[in-house]
Amino acid sequence: MGQTMVEKIVSRQVGRPVRSGELIERLPVGKLFFNDVIGPPAILTLQRLFGETFRRHGKPVRVFDPRRVFMLPDHSIPAYSVEVAEGVDLMESFGRECGFTVYREGDGIEHVVLIEDGHIVPWDIVLGTDSHTCTNGAMGALAFGVGTTDGAYAMATGHIYDFVVPETFQFELTGGFQRGVYAKDLILHIIGTVGAGGCSRRVAEFVGEGVRRMPMDARTTICNMAVEMSGRTGIMPTDETLLGYLKDRAQWPVEPVASDSDATFANRMTVDLSALEPMVAFPHKPANAVPFSRIPEMMAKSQAHSGPDLPPVTSDRITDGFVGACTNGRYDDLVEVAKVLKGNKVHKDVSLVVIPASRRVYERAMDEGILQVIIKAGANVESSNCGPCFGSHMGVLSRNAQMISSSNRNYQGRMGSRDARIFLGSPAMVAASAIEGRLADPRKYV
Amino acid sequence: MLTGTVTTIFGDDINTDDIIPAFRLQQSNDPEYFGTYAFEKFDPEFRSRCGQRNANVVVAGKNFGCGSSREQAVYALQYNRVACVIAASFPDIFYRNCLANGLTLAALPDRSGIQVGDELEVDLAAGTIRNKTRGTSVPFTMKDEDRRTFQAGGMTARVRAHLEEILAGRSGT
Secondary structure: OOOOOHHHHHHHHHHHOOOOOOOOEEEEEEEEEEEOHHHHHHHHHHHHHHHHHHHHHOOOOOOOOOHEEEEOOOOOOOOOOHHHHHHHHHHHHHHHHHOOEOOOOOOOOHHHHHHOOOOOOOOOEEEOOOHHHHHHHHHHHOOEEOOOHHHHHHHOOEEEEEOOEEEEEEEEOOOOOOOOOOOOHHHHHHHHOOOOOOEEEEEEEEEEEHHHHHHHHHHHHHHHHHHHHHEEEEOOEEEEOHHHOOOOOOOOOOOOOOOOOOOOOOOEEEEEHHHHHOEEEEEOOOEEEHHHHHHHHHHHHHHHHHOOOOOOOOEOOOEEEOOOHHHHOOOHHHHHHHHHHHHOOOOOOOEEEEEEEHHHHHHHHHHHHHHHHHOOOOEEHHHOOOHHHHHOOOOOOOOOOOOEOOOOOOOOOOEEEEOOEEEEEOOHHHHHHHHOOOOHHHOOOO | OOEEEEEEEEEEEEEHHHHHHHHHHHHOOOOHHOOOOOOOOOOOHHHHHHHHHOOHHHHHHOOOOOOOOOOHHHHHHHHEEEEEEEEEEHHHHHHHHHHHOOEEEEOOOOOOOOOOOOOOEEEOOOEEEEEEEOEEEEEOOOOHHHHHHHHHHOOHHHHHHHHHHHHOOOOOO
C-alpha cells in the first residue's frame, strides 16, 4: 500500500512509516516564519513561557536554529501606528540577538519572499504564523499556519506537538484554461463546489496535466486558497517546472516528492480546466463563487437570502479594486493586469490599488515597463505589503464601497466597514472591472 | 466540569475576522485588550450579553473559527468569560489555538435542543453535555490527548520539559 506525499514527508521527518490519522507527539519543523502581526507577541510569549528555563541553564532566550527561522514585516508596513513600528523593532532586535534573518519593510509578503529566495523546498515541513502558509505547498512542502503559542513553542524547540497526520483530498486537474481564465477562477470554482468547510482537516493535493502545464505563480495562487475550504493545507507534487524554478535558487537540498498511485485518498475530484469561465465570489465568503455569466442570478439570490454570509447585492457597480496579496500579487498577475489596462483608463468612480507582492516583483515589473502601463491607466501602486486585504491601511473601505479584489478573503468587514461589499476575482477581472466601474468580464480585454 | 449559560447561538462558518477584526491585532500585546473588541463588527451586542454572566457558552454551526490563524480570537472569547464553545465542527488552526490556551471546544453534530438561556454542564472526563434547563444529556466525542490538553489548560508544561531535555543536551527530538 502506497503513501500520500503528506504521509511520506512526515514519515521521513520522524524516521518511521506513518499513516494518516496517526498522532505524532513531537514533529520536527524544517522552516518557521513570522509576520509583523504574530512575530512580536510570539517573541514575548517565548520569553514569558520559557525565559526561566533558559536562565536556569545559564543561556539567553534563543530560537532553536537561526538558519531555519525568518521574520518578515509585511502586513501593516510601512508602519501605520506606533505599536506596529515597535513590533517591527522587536523583531529586528530579537533577530540580531539570535542571528536569524529579518527582512526589511517592503521586501514583500512572507508567502512570496521565502519561495523566491529558495528557502522552501520539497519534503520541507514549514510552519508560518499565518493561515495562508498553505501557499508554500506549491513547492512540495507540507506547510501550514499556526497561532502565536504554537509559533513560540516551535521557536523554542523546533517542534510542533500532537500533530495528527492529515488525510488527503486529491484534485486532478485536466485540460488547460481558456483565454481570460486563470488559476484564481479554478480555485474559486473548487471552493464554491465543496464549500467553506469542504476540505476540513484534509490536505488539498492538486495533481494532473492541468498542474503540469501551469507556471509557478499560478500554482501558488491555488495552494494559497486551500485554507478557504478549510483545508489543512494545499500541496503539489514535484515536476520539471518546480525543479527548473528551484535550480540556482534553492538554498536547501532538492529532492522530488509525489504521492504513490496506490496511496489512500479520503476524496478525489476531477476538474476540467477548459470547461471553466471567469469566476467571481460574492460577499461575505469565498465559497459564494459563481461563474461570471451567473452574476444576475446570484444577485437575485442574495436579495432573497437572509443571513450574514450572503448579504443583498443590489448593483454590480464597483468603487474600489485591489490587485495584490499573497494570492495574486506576483509577476504573472501584473502582466495580465497590464494587458487589460493597456490603452484604457481606470473609471473615474473607481480607486484601483495595485501592490506588487515583493520587491523582486516590483523591480521586475518596473524594469519591464509593466508598472508604467498600470500607473498611466490611473492605478495607485504601493510598496510591497499585504495591502487592503488586511483591512488596516492602503485602501480601507467605507460603508458605501463595492470592492473587487484579487485577494483571498471577502469576509464581512475584512477591508474596512462592515457594510462594504467585497467580491473576489482574478487580477484580470479586477482590472477589467476597474475600467468599467462594474463587475466586468476580462475575456474581452486579453 | 464546566458550567455556563448559552448567551449566543451562531450559524455556520464564523471566521476569526468576525471574532476579532484585523486592525485591532497589532494595537496591543495584552490578551485582555482583545476581549474589549470581540465581535465588534459582526455582533456588537456580544460583549454586553457575555458581561451579564460569570460563564458563557457559545454555540455555533459548522466550521467555527475558520480563516485567519490569529490567536487573538481565542483571547477575545476568553476575556468575555466564554468557558466553552460547542459547534458542529472546528477547523484545525483555531482548534490548536484553543488547545494551547485551554479554551474548551466540544464538537456536537446535533445542537438542536440547545437554546439561548440554557444552563449547560460540560463534563470533559465523562464526555457529556448536560442541559440543566431542559433536563437532557448528550454525549460528545473527543480524542484522549485533546481531553488531557484541555484539562491541563494547554501544552506548555510538556514543551517546557522538552526544552529542558534539549538544553541539557539529552535530546534533539
